[in-house]
Amino acid sequence: MSVQEVLPLGGLAAGQSGQFRADHLLVAEMVKPGSKVLDVGCGDGDLLQLLETRGIDGRGIELSREGVNRCVAKGLAVVQGDADTDLVNYPDDAFDYVILSQTLQATRQPKVVLENLLRIGRRAIVSFPNFGFWRMRLQLLIGGHMPRTENLPASWYDTANIHFCTIKDFVELCDEIHVKMERAEALDLYGRPLRLRMPWWVWNLFGEQGVFLLTRGQGK
Amino acid sequence: MVGVKSIPSPAISADERSHEVDHPSSLVAHFGADQPLPLDCGVDLSPFQIAYQTYGELNADRSNAILICHALTGDQHVANVHPVTGKPGWWETLVGAGRPLDPSQYFIICANVIGGCMGSTGPASLNPATGKVWGLDFPVITIPDMVRAQAMLIDRLGIDTLFAVVGGSMGGMQVLQWTAAYPARVFSALAIACSTRHSAQNIAFHELGRQAVMADPDWHNGGYADQGIHPHRGLAVARMAAHITYLSDAALHRKFGRRMQDRDLPTFSFDADFQVESYLRYQGSSFVERFDANSYLYLTRAMDYFDIAGDHGGVLAKAFAGIQTRFCVVSFTSDWLFPTSESRALVHALNASSARVSFAEIETDRGHDAFLLDVPEFLDISRAFLQSAGKARGLTGKND
Numbered sequence: 001m002s003v004q005e006v007l008p009l010g011g012l013a014a015g016q017s018g019q020f021r022a023d024h025l026l027v028a029e030m031v032k033p034g035s036k037v038l039d040v041g042c043g044d045g046d047l048l049q050l051l052e053t054r055g056i057d058g059r060g061i062e063l064s065r066e067g068v069n070r071c072v073a074k075g076l077a078v079v080q081g082d083a084d085t086d087l088v089n090y091p092d093d094a095f096d097y098v099i100l101s102q103t104l105q106a107t108r109q110p111k112v113v114l115e116n117l118l119r120i121g122r123r124a125i126v127s128f129p130n131f132g133f134w135r136m137r138l139q140l141l142i143g144g145h146m147p148r149t150e151n152l153p154a155s156w157y158d159t160a161n162i163h164f165c166t167i168k169d170f171v172e173l174c175d176e177i178h179v180k181m182e183r184a185e186a187l188d189l190y191g192r193p194l195r196l197r198m199p200w201w202v203w204n205l206f207g208e209q210g211v212f213l214l215t216r217g218q219g220k
Numbered sequence: 221m222v223g224v225k226s227i228p229s230p231a232i233s234a235d236e237r238s239h240e241v242d243h244p245s246s247l248v249a250h251f252g253a254d255q256p257l258p259l260d261c262g263v264d265l266s267p268f269q270i271a272y273q274t275y276g277e278l279n280a281d282r283s284n285a286i287l288i289c290h291a292l293t294g295d296q297h298v299a300n301v302h303p304v305t306g307k308p309g310w311w312e313t314l315v316g317a318g319r320p321l322d323p324s325q326y327f328i329i330c331a332n333v334i335g336g337c338m339g340s341t342g343p344a345s346l347n348p349a350t351g352k353v354w355g356l357d358f359p360v361i362t363i364p365d366m367v368r369a370q371a372m373l374i375d376r377l378g379i380d381t382l383f384a385v386v387g388g389s390m391g392g393m394q395v396l397q398w399t400a401a402y403p404a405r406v407f408s409a410l411a412i413a414c415s416t417r418h419s420a421q422n423i424a425f426h427e428l429g430r431q432a433v434m435a436d437p438d439w440h441n442g443g444y445a446d447q448g449i450h451p452h453r454g455l456a457v458a459r460m461a462a463h464i465t466y467l468s469d470a471a472l473h474r475k476f477g478r479r480m481q482d483r484d485l486p487t488f489s490f491d492a493d494f495q496v497e498s499y500l501r502y503q504g505s506s507f508v509e510r511f512d513a514n515s516y517l518y519l520t521r522a523m524d525y526f527d528i529a530g531d532h533g534g535v536l537a538k539a540f541a542g543i544q545t546r547f548c549v550v551s552f553t554s555d556w557l558f559p560t561s562e563s564r565a566l567v568h569a570l571n572a573s574s575a576r577v578s579f580a581e582i583e584t585d586r587g588h589d590a591f592l593l594d595v596p597e598f599l600d601i602s603r604a605f606l607q608s609a610g611k612a613r614g615l616t617g618k619n620d
Contacts, residue, residue, distance in 0.1 A: 057576075065581055072548065072578045073600045075608025079549075079567050079579035089568040 020050050022191030023211060027099060027125050030183065030213050031056055035096035038121065040083050040113075041103030045071035048078070059095075061086060084108045087116040095121040102209075104128045105161040115177060118216050123182070127211040130186070132166030132204040151208070167203055167210040180217035186210055238304065241512070242346060244271040244332070244339025245303035246296055249376050257334065257369050260525075263359040267348065270373050271339025272296050272331035275315065276323030278379070284615055285379045286321060286606075287370065288330040289387030289394035292519055293459075293511060295338040298330045299323075304510045313594045314386075320603035325615070326383065331373055333366045333394075335519050337512035340369075344445070344512040355514060356442035363390070363526045367397045371405070381405050383613055384606060388412035388591035389558065390519070393526050396566070399547070400528050400539040408546040408609035410602060412591045413555050415562035416536055416569070417527040422557060425465055426520040429458030433513050442514050455513040456504030463503045468554040468587035472496060529569075536569035543570075546612070547577040548605040550591070550598060557588040578605060 020028075024047045031037060033055045039048050042060030044067055051058040060078035062068045071078035083100070084107050098121030100113070105128050107113045117124035129152055130136075139147040146156040154160070165173075167186065174181060186194045186207025194207060203210070249270045251257065256266035273296040278285060288298055288311065295302075299309035299316050315321040321328055332340035335358070343358035350357075374382065385406050387395045392414025399409050418426075433439055436454025440447055464472075476496040480486075483493065492498040529536040547570055551563035560581050570577040582598050584590045591598065 059576065065583065069580045069582070069597060069601060072580045073597075073604045075604045075611075077546070077576045077578050079571070079577060080564075080581055081567075086568070086571075089571045091572055091574065094574045 021046065023101070023127055023187055023209065024050055026185060026187070026191075026193060026211055027101060027127065028054060028056075030125055030211075031097050031099075036094075037097045037099060038090070038095045039099045039101065040087070040117070041100060041106075042071060042076075042078055043067050045074055045076045045078060047099065047101060048076050049074065052076075083113050087113065087120060090116075090120040092119055093122060097121050097123045097125055099125045101125075101127050102129065105163050105165065107163065110163050110165075111173060111177065114173070114179065118179060118214060122215065124179075124214045125211070126170075126214060127209055128165065128170065129161075129209050130167045130204065130207045131164040132168060133208050134205050135189075135208075137205075149208075167207055168200060170210060170212070171200065174212075174214065178217040180215045181212055182215055183213040184210065185212075238337065238344070238510070238512070240304060240338050241342075241344045242339075244296075246271040246273050246332070246339050248272075248339060249373050251372060255372065257365065257372065259359050259365045260362040261360050265334070265341065265359060268334065268341035268369070269339070269345075270331050270334070270341075270369060272329060272373060273298060273300065274330075275299055275328040276326050278327040278377075279615075282379050283381070283383060283613060284325065285327045285329060285374075285377075285382050286384045286386060287374065287382050287398075288315070288321075288328060289366075289370070289385065289391035289398075290330060290333065291387070291389040291391045292462075292523065293507065293516075294391065295336060296330045296332045297338075298328070302510075305506070310592065313592065313599065314602060320599055320606060321386070325610075329374075329377070331370055333519065334369045335361045335366070335515060335522060337515040342512070343442070343514035343518055353445035355445060358514070358518065360521055361518060362522050363393050363397050364401060364531075366522065367394050367401055370394070370398075371402060374405070381407055383615065384408045384410060384609065386410040386412075386602075387414070389414055389588065390523050392558075393523065396528060397526075399543060399545050400531075403540075403543045403545055406545045407613055408548070408606070410548045410550070410605060411563075411566070412550045412598075413552055413558045413563075413588055415558050416529060416539075416566050418523050418525075419562070423524045425462065425557075426524055428461055429520060430517050432457040432461065433517060436513075439513065442517075444513070450508065451513045452505075452508040455508045455511065455516060456501075458516060459507040459511075460500045460504040463500060465557045466587055466589040468556065468585055470554060470585035471587050474585065475499075536565070537572035540570055540573040540575055543573055543575050545575065546605075546609050547575055548601070549577060549579045550601060551579075551581045552586070552588070552590040552595075552598075553581060553583045554585045555588040555590065 028050045036057045039060045042062050048058040048060050061081040068080040098117040104110050136147040186203040187209045189208045252267050256264035294310050297309050298311045332338040335342045337344045343354045347354045385395045385398045392411040395409050395411040399406050433454040436451035438449045439451040479495045481495045481498040486493050528539045532538040549563050551560040567579045580601050
């Protein structure tokens, strides 16, 4: 499977983009205004707030009580819950988009979670740190230890990230469960998209994280 | 013989019924024979009255009304000095100038529930058919009955859609019943420390309280008013037992520990040696000054019967199908009367209905009563929820 086309990034107002994370801006830009969105693992609600500025009806699930309460105190519709256990409570087609931002690698059953995302939502947007990134490979190859980066500073023994994967792994999983990729982006260390159309192995090496817009494929 | 000090008699003389029952220090809405209240038990209650308080002013397009639903032993005196006890309103942490429910912004209504004893028709009221106090002749009422009566009051006030319905504990049950029965009339709902159904353990505690009341010889099968007495001992015991369920082990330990009351050594008697005993006795005796024993039986029964899912074929989500109301559900970590698991079940049902819901669990050791106390995180969340709903409702900061 290959991504047919890498769509160009739309421009956001400069003043608006400054206060938001680059990967959040990219995700928000993938969502059509006026749609209904569930953000799974919404943290402090930064992405939901960004979505609200675009007229999107956003809801959130967050595991940590502190995160939930900060979101609710911002007036966001967020509930305390777990991606692994609580997605089953949502009906089919409840949302236009379900977003899983930097959370897939922390779930117990990434495959089941991914299937649930595309059951609840007509589309899913998934982003995750790419373990095939050259700096990761280098740390393992040269350093001989489990990789640690600025974005993933935890040691192997206390990290919540139990299911790391590479962009290549993820593409293969999508193939396996018949998920169609509408759009794929690889972001560099600073969260900026790799602009050029490049083969998968390049993205897998130079993308610090991957962001994918997914829909249900044939046979689902 | 060991020294025993029983619970002191109330300050109000027992042969005098509280003036507040028939002639409350509140606004009163009378509903005559043409407007009966159809009860779940099959009886039409008529005539009846509802006593209520309001704070703030209704805006021109009648869009800023908030209904507060009170808990089991609460009443309509949310944010004013209580006419019987002389104490401040029971929810002044939440309601008042600069508080999340600010009367300069909202028109706030709180009504005494049907079955209560602070001016709305209940077992302590006079039965117009007999000229005597209702007592146990009063029909058994339910949470839906209370809410039906409130809806009649809201109609009377000329309000179509409430901006918010807010309540904790039994008040939270009423909030949920409002959304299930009148979804289009509730723009937002703040349901705190509550549940969609009363648990077996909670029914058990209520039964304990009722048996304490009924075991008091002064209860006279509910006919104590005719005898000019009040079963204050039984009611005080019921209150003492219930009060423990409103707190937590940690809160009791922090507040009292094993400290002695005005003494250094045990008296080797059944006197209140421990501070916690003295505190409970005080809670019991002060409660009976302002509450009617039969009313306590009726209201605890109403909570026992509450089960929204049961009214919707056993599927909770059906109760909220297609609902547009914005929900905020709040629970407290140390609340073992209405634990977080109950709120979570509600949230799951609301998610299944694709309702817009926020759910926060607040960490505190203050137990069920936390919703009445100054818990900043809870108050911040309430404020933000209402502000966000107000924005969606098109309410500005001030009356207009």
